[in-house]
Amino acid sequence: MSDDARDDQLDGAERELASALRSLIPIASSIDPVSAAFEAGRRSQARVTRLWRRTSAAASLVVVVMLTFSSFPSRRTRTDDPQPAMRVASSPDVTLSEQSVLRLRDAVLDRGWGALPVTHGRGVDRAATVRGML
Amino acid sequence: MSAHDPTDPVELFRSLAPALALYARQWTPSHAEDVVHDVFVRLIEITQSGKRLPEDPRAWLFRSVRNAAISTLRSGARRKRREGAISDASPRWFEPNVDDLIDAAAAQRAMESLPDEQREIVVLRVWASLGFQEIADVVGVSVSTAFERYSKALAAMKLKLEAGHVRRRA
Amino acid sequence: MHRRLTAIAFTLCLCASLCAARPPADQKKGDVRTFELHPVAPPVPALKYRFTYDPVDCYRGNAAIPYLQAMMFLSDKEDAALDKALDALRDKDEATLRAAGQTLLNHNTLFDTLDLAAHADSCEWQPAIRERGIMALLPHLNLMRKMANILRVRAAIQMRDGQVDEALKTIRLGFEMSRDTGREPVLVSGLVGIAIGALTNESLAELMSRPDAPNLYWALASMPRPTVEFRHSMSGERAFLFASVSALKRSENVDELTAQDWRDVMRQISQLMSQSSGANGGKPKVVSEVEITAAAALVLPQAKKYYAESRNVPVEQAEKVEPMKLAGIYYYEQYRASLDEIFKLIELPYPQQSALLEQTMKQFAHRKEQTPTNVFYQLIPALNRASASFARLDRQLAALTAVEAIRSYAAAADGTLPPKLEDISDTPVPINPMTGQAFEYSVEGNTAVLRDSQTKDWVLEYTIKVVK
Numbered sequence: 001m002s003d004d005a006r007d008d009q010l011d012g013a014e015r016e017l018a019s020a021l022r023s024l025i026p027i028a029s030s031i032d033p034v035s036a037a038f039e040a041g042r043r044s045q046a047r048v049t050r051l052w053r054r055t056s057a058a059a060s061l062v063v064v065v066m067l068t069f070s071s072f073p074s075r076r077t078r079t080d081d082p083q084p085a086m087r088v089a090s091s092p093d094v095t096l097s098e099q100s101v102l103r104l105r106d107a108v109l110d111r112g113w114g115a116l117p118v119t120h121g122r123g124v125d126r127a128a129t130v131r132g133m134l
Numbered sequence: 135m136s137a138h139d140p141t142d143p144v145e146l147f148r149s150l151a152p153a154l155a156l157y158a159r160q161w162t163p164s165h166a167e168d169v170v171h172d173v174f175v176r177l178i179e180i181t182q183s184g185k186r187l188p189e190d191p192r193a194w195l196f197r198s199v200r201n202a203a204i205s206t207l208r209s210g211a212r213r214k215r216r217e218g219a220i221s222d223a224s225p226r227w228f229e230p231n232v233d234d235l236i237d238a239a240a241a242q243r244a245m246e247s248l249p250d251e252q253r254e255i256v257v258l259r260v261w262a263s264l265g266f267q268e269i270a271d272v273v274g275v276s277v278s279t280a281f282e283r284y285s286k287a288l289a290a291m292k293l294k295l296e297a298g299h300v301r302r303r304a
Numbered sequence: 305m306h307r308r309l310t311a312i313a314f315t316l317c318l319c320a321s322l323c324a325a326r327p328p329a330d331q332k333k334g335d336v337r338t339f340e341l342h343p344v345a346p347p348v349p350a351l352k353y354r355f356t357y358d359p360v361d362c363y364r365g366n367a368a369i370p371y372l373q374a375m376m377f378l379s380d381k382e383d384a385a386l387d388k389a390l391d392a393l394r395d396k397d398e399a400t401l402r403a404a405g406q407t408l409l410n411h412n413t414l415f416d417t418l419d420l421a422a423h424a425d426s427c428e429w430q431p432a433i434r435e436r437g438i439m440a441l442l443p444h445l446n447l448m449r450k451m452a453n454i455l456r457v458r459a460a461i462q463m464r465d466g467q468v469d470e471a472l473k474t475i476r477l478g479f480e481m482s483r484d485t486g487r488e489p490v491l492v493s494g495l496v497g498i499a500i501g502a503l504t505n506e507s508l509a510e511l512m513s514r515p516d517a518p519n520l521y522w523a524l525a526s527m528p529r530p531t532v533e534f535r536h537s538m539s540g541e542r543a544f545l546f547a548s549v550s551a552l553k554r555s556e557n558v559d560e561l562t563a564q565d566w567r568d569v570m571r572q573i574s575q576l577m578s579q580s581s582g583a584n585g586g587k588p589k590v591v592s593e594v595e596i597t598a599a600a601a602l603v604l605p606q607a608k609k610y611y612a613e614s615r616n617v618p619v620e621q622a623e624k625v626e627p628m629k630l631a632g633i634y635y636y637e638q639y640r641a642s643l644d645e646i647f648k649l650i651e652l653p654y655p656q657q658s659a660l661l662e663q664t665m666k667q668f669a670h671r672k673e674q675t676p677t678n679v680f681y682q683l684i685p686a687l688n689r690a691s692a693s694f695a696r697l698d699r700q701l702a703a704l705t706a707v708e709a710i711r712s713y714a715a716a717a718d719g720t721l722p723p724k725l726e727d728i729s730d731t732p733v734p735i736n737p738m739t740g741q742a743f744e745y746s747v748e749g750n751t752a753v754l755r756d757s758q759t760k761d762w763v764l765e766y767t768i769k770v771v772k
Contacts, residue, residue: 003265099441100438101442113495
C-alpha cells in the first residue's frame with residue numbers, strides 16, 4: 001500500500017492536523033555543516049597519524065632486531081613515504097605536463113637544472129636542402 | 135561529489151538538519167544538536183574513507199541519530215561539545231512564524247504529551263517526510279505498526295489541541 | 305652477541321667520523337678556483353674580443369626559431385657521448401674526452417644553426433603564459449641545457465687543440481644562449497639561463513689560465529649586466545594565478561564571484577598544485593569537496609571579521625555572506641598581500657634585497673604554517689634561493705673580470721701583483737654585486753686571493769698565481 005493510500009485512511013481532521021503541523025518550522029540547527037566537515041577531516045588526520053606512529057614504531061623495532069641479528073641490509077632497500085595526511089581521491093580536471101611551467105619550476109628550484117625532464121629532438125641526420133628535395 | 139549533488143553530505147545536512155535535530159530532541163533536548171553533529175561527522179568520515187554511502191542516506195541519518203540520542207539518554211553522560219559552539223538546550227522546538235497554521239507552543243505541548251513511540255513517528259512523517267517503509271526501517275517496526283502509531287498520535291494530538299483551544303490563524 | 309654489537313657500534317662511529325671530516329680546501333662549498341695567470345695586457349684594439357654580437361652583424365629575426373631547428377638535430381644518440389665527454393672533462397681524462405667529444409664536434413649542422421640563432425636581433429619563445437598560466441609548456445629548456453653542455457665540450461677540445469679564437473667564439477655563443485634562454489618572463493627559464501651562463505663561465509675560467517689566452521677584461525666588462533635579470537624572470541610569475549584559474553580570469557572584482565565560483569577556484573588550484581613536485585616540501589595533497597568545505601570552516605571567524613573590516617560594513621552584513629565566499633575572499637586577499645610583500649623586494653638591488661627577502665620569506669613560511677588550508681599560498685615558491693642564484697652568476701662574472709684586471713696590472717708592472725685593488729686604475733675592478741662592496745683581496749709574493757666571505761651560504765675564493 002502506498003503512503004498516500006495510507007494517509008487516505010486518516011480522517012479529514014487528522015489529515016488537516018498533519019498539514020498544519022507541517023507548517024511549523026523546527027528550530028534552525030545552529031550546527032554548521034562546514035565545521036562538522038572540518039572536524040571529520042581533523043579526526044581522519046589524527047587517526048592516520050596514530051596509525052602511522054604505531055606502524056613506524058613497530059617497523060623501527062623490526063629494523064633494530066634485523067641489524068642486530070643479521071648482516072647489514074642491502075644498500076638497495078626501497079623506502080616508501082608514510083601515508084599522506086589526507087588520502088581522499090578526486091580525479092583532477094587538468095593533468096599538468098612534466099614540461100609545464102609549474103613542474104619545471106619546482107623541479108629546478110628543488111634539484112637544479114639536472115632535474116629537467118628529458119626531451120628529444122627528431123635526430124634529423126642531414127639538413128634538408130633545396131637541392132636535396134629537387 | 136559536487137556541491138549540487140543531493141547525496142553530497144553537506145547538501146544532505148543542509149536539507150535535513152532541522153528535522154534531525156527535532157528528532158534527537160525527543161530523547162535528549164539539551165544535546166540534540168551535538169548528537170546530530172556527531173552523526174554528520176560520521177557520515178563525512180564514511181565518504182572520506184572511500185566507502186560507499188549508505189543505500190538510503192536519509193534513513194541512515196535518522197536511524198543513527200535515534201541510536202545516538204537514546205544512547206545519550208541512557209548513559210546520562212554529556213556528549214562532547216562540538217567545536218566552537220555552545221549547545222544551549224532550547225525549550226522551543228519550532229520557530230514562531232506568522233504563517234503558522236497552528237500555535238507552535240501548543241503543538242509542542244501536544245507532542246510532548248504523546249508516548250515516545252508515537253511521537254517519533256510523527257516527527258519522521260511530518261517533518262522528515264520519510265515514507266512509512268523508511269520509518270519502519272528507522273524505528274525497527276513493521277510498516278503497519280508505524281502507521282498505526284502515527285494515526286493514534288494524530289488522534290490524540292487533535293483531542294489535546296481542541297481541549298487547549300488552539301488559536302488558528304486564517 | 306656483545307662483541308657483534310660492539311663491532312657494529314665501532315663501524316658506525318668510524319663512518320660518522322669520515323663523513324664529518326673537513327673536505328680539502330679546494331672542495332669547500334662555493335666558487336673556489338685557482339688561476340695560473342700569464343700577465344698579458346688588454347688587446348689592441350681594445351674590443352678585439354667580444355662576448356656579445358655587434359648589432360651591425362645581426363639580422364632581423366627571432367632566435368627562438370633556429371634554436372628550435374637546432375633541437376631537431378639532436379637525438380638520444382648524443383646522450384651517451386655527451387655524458388662520457390662531460391665525465392672525462394671532470395675527471396681530467398683527456399683521451400676519453402677527445403674520443404667522446406669528437407662525435408659531438410662532427411655535428412656541423414647543429415653549430416651552424418646555433419650560430420644563426422646567436423646572430424638574430426631578438427629572441428621570442430612565446431610561451432603561452434597569459435593563455436595557460438602554470439600549465440604553459442616549456443619543452444625547449446632541457447634541450448637548451450643539452451646544447452650548452454655540447455658547447456662546453458666543444459670549447460674544451462678547441463682549447464686543447466690550441467684553437468683559442470675558436471674557443472672564444474664558442475664561449476660567446478654560450479653567453480648568448482644564456483641570455484636568450486632567460487628572455488622569457490618565467491622563473492624557470494631564468495634559472496636555466498643562468499645555469500647556462502655558469503657552465504659557460506667554466507669554459508672561460510679554463511681558458512683564462514692558458515698561456516696563450518688573451519686578456520679578456522674589456523670583453524667581460526662590456527657584457528650586459530645582469531646577465532639574466534631576476535626581476536624580469538619573476539614578472540610573469542605574478543600573472544600565473546589569473547591565467548591558470550578561469551573564474552579569476554573572468555572577473556577583476558573578486559566580490560562578484562559567487563560561493564560556487566570560489567569553490568571552483570580552490571578546487572582548481574588544489575588540483576593543479578597537487579601535481580607539483582613539492583618545491584615547498586611535503587607530499588602533494590588531492591583535495592575533495594568536503595575538504596574544501598572544511599578549509600572554509602577553519603577560517604570562518606577571521607574571514608567574517610576581515611570582510612567586515614576591509615569592506616567597511618557591519619559584521620551582521622558579513623554574516624549574511626555565504627561562508628565559502630567569505631573564506632575564498634579571505635584566502636585570496638591574504639595571498640595577494642603576501643605576494644606583494646615579496647614582490648616589492650624584487651625591485652631592489654641584491655645587496656639591499658637579500659636580507660629583507662630572507663626575512664619576508666621566513667614570515668611567509670610561518671604564515672603558511674599557520675594557515676595550511678590556504679591553497680593560494682602554494683603558488684608562491686621559495687624565492688630567496690632563486691634570487692641568490694641570479695646574483696651568484698653576476699658575482700662570478702665580476703670576479704672573473706677582476707682576475708683579468710689583475711692580470712692587466714701585472715702585465716704593466718712586470719709581473720707584480722697589485723698591493724690593493726684600488727691600485728688598478730686602467731682596468732677598474734668591478735664591485736661585488738652580492739654585497740655592493742669591493743671584493744676582499746690579499747697578496748703574498750706572487751699569489752693573490754680574491755674573496756667574498758660575507759656571502760656565507762656560497763663563498764667565493766679565487767687564488768691567483770702569476771706565472772712569469
